[in-house]
Amino acid sequence: MTADFGIKIEGVSHAYGGGQSGLASGTLALKQTDLLIGHHEFHALLGPSGCGKSTLLYLIGGFIPVQTGSISTQKGPVTAPGPDRSIVFQNFALFPWKTVLENVMYGLQKKGLPEAECREIAQAHIKLVQLGGFEQAYPSQLSGGMQQRAAIARTLAVDPDILLMDEPFGALDAQTRRVMQEELRMIWKKRPKTVVFVTHDVHEAVFLADRISIMSARPGRIEHQIDTGLGPERDESTLTDRRFVELGEQIWRLVREQAVLASRGGL
Amino acid sequence: MSTLSALLKREGLMQALVLAGLALVWEASSRAGWVHPFLLPPLSDVLVRLFTDMQSGAVFVDLGLTLYRALTGFVIAAVLAVPLGILMARKRGVQWFFDPLISIGFPMPKIAFVPIFILWFDIYDTSKVIMITFSCFFPIVTATYSGTSHIDKWPLWSARSLGASENQLLREIILPLAAPSILTGLQIALPVGMITTIVTEMLMGGSGVGGAMIAAGRFADSVGVFAGIMEIAILGMVVIRALDRLRARLLVWHPENRAH
DSSP: OTTOEEEEEEEEEEEESOGGGSOSSOEEEEEEEEEEEETTOEEEEEOOTTSSHHHHHHHHHTSSOOOEEEEEETTEEOOSOOTTEEEEOTTOOOOTTSOHHHHHHHHHHHTTOOHHHHHHHHHHHHHHTTOTTOTTOOGGGSOHHHHHHHHHHHHHHTOOSEEEEESTTTTSOHHHHHHHHHHHHHHHHHSOOEEEEEESOHHHHHHHOSEEEEEOSSSBOEEEEEEOOOOSOOSGGGGGOHHHHHHHHHHHHHHHHHHHHHHHHTO | OHHHHHHHHHHHHHHHHHHHHHHHHHHHHHHTTSSOTTTSOOHHHHHHHHHHHHHHTHHHHHHHHHHHHHHHHHHHHHHHHHHHHHHHHHOHHHHHHHHHHHHHHTTSOGGGGHHHHHHHHOSSHHHHHHHHHHHHHHHHHHHHHHHHHTOOHHHHHHHHHTTOOHHHIIIIIIHHHHHHHHHHHHHHHHHHHHHHHHHHHHHHOSSHHHHHHHHHHHTTOHHHHHHHHHHHHHHHHHHHHHHHHHHHHHTTTSGGGOOO
16 A cells, blocks of 8 residues: 555645845745645646646656655656656647657657657557547647647657646637547546646536645645545536536635635735 | 739739849940940840850859858858857856857957958968858857747657657757747858858959959959859849748748648
8 A cells, every 4th residue: 555656745845936036035836735646546736826736747747846845656756857757738838840640759769669669659649639640740730629639649658657737728619628628538547547637627627537636825735635536437427417516616615715815915 | 722823923923024124224224325334234245244154164163162162151150050059048157158259249240350360361261261150150149049048848848758868858859949040040141151252252362253253343344243243143042042942841840831
């Protein structure tokens, strides 16, 4: 049982703009955050904007250095970015000079796999996200939803232990967003991974996650943790499920509390 | 779509007609004696001279020398300036050291260094090429530096989380992301390099289009001088068009090439 965790976050605080930037003291984004995310758990981080949920995600990703406290995975403490913790961003962050196929192959090539194998794995993942036929397209030729599918394929192809998602559907229109949510949940069922999904959309969090952390207004902390208990199957019928509706309202109230605090803090 | 291409064709035709009209005015003004033919020799005389020089091969020797000097200087400048611009954007120490030097050098009229370069490197090709490199260097390094500094962190973070090392990041991600800015820098530098080539040839002599023009001037051969102007115009147009083509080919992925 001791090793059966996905991500362990202990006493993590993070300040921006301190030190040399000339500010007397930096802005505290995270304060004494503790969080234990289970192995192959789909975990959503929910909170008002500016609460530090993205900061926490970037710390897990190793993109910004841990200042205080510690973050560790099965591979040990996090010190730098790596393909065991791959990420999907809101703005897709595809490589615009590479085709869809080349984008998806990139991480596989970094692993040193032979070219033919890279191509094969990449193609399988392009099919998985239903982008078959667009292998040779450049990102700028694709719609937002298709670009995000490509980005998800690129991230899944390297088979990370942990999948980090930073408001991945935030830039998509409502219909595309809904479709992508269902597909993500389906893909996750086929290939279980530890997922940390940052969002400020309450229903998105409830629909996707097994467990939800609600963060406090800045400086961020984990204020509440809720098991959705909606079971592994999520589809159209989940949306009308009594539990889904109730959870949505309950969580919305908790998030709203923090959002109100955040807006007062801003005055 | 077909109407658009027809319109474009028509526009191209109109532009050609305007050029032809101007050529006609040129020809007529000296033929009719409005302007003294020594000050402005008739276009037809200039074209005949170009043709005979082409037959004798003299044009190609001059054009070849000019092109060789211009491109050598330009390529050396690019090879030095692109990596330096990228390093300046990525490494604080490099930026700290070079930024003041480039700030001073960029606005300076590089051609003012000609006497110094003649003193140091003599008047032959080495000296000319160094002069051309020197004047091409600044626009390229500035454009590369600014383009690289404005790259989003997201694709860089993506690459890192896909397993790219710091060195792979530079070559495989940062270089292509900065490519549009780098190419813009090259497109600014190329005409600067052409100008510098002609001027150094005029000042230092030794064949090339610039040298040939000065020689023609010394012999009061105004047709020869105007033939030189035509050669420069054609050469400049060809190399700049070639670089435009190169840009379009390298940046096929870029939205700027989504014309269809």
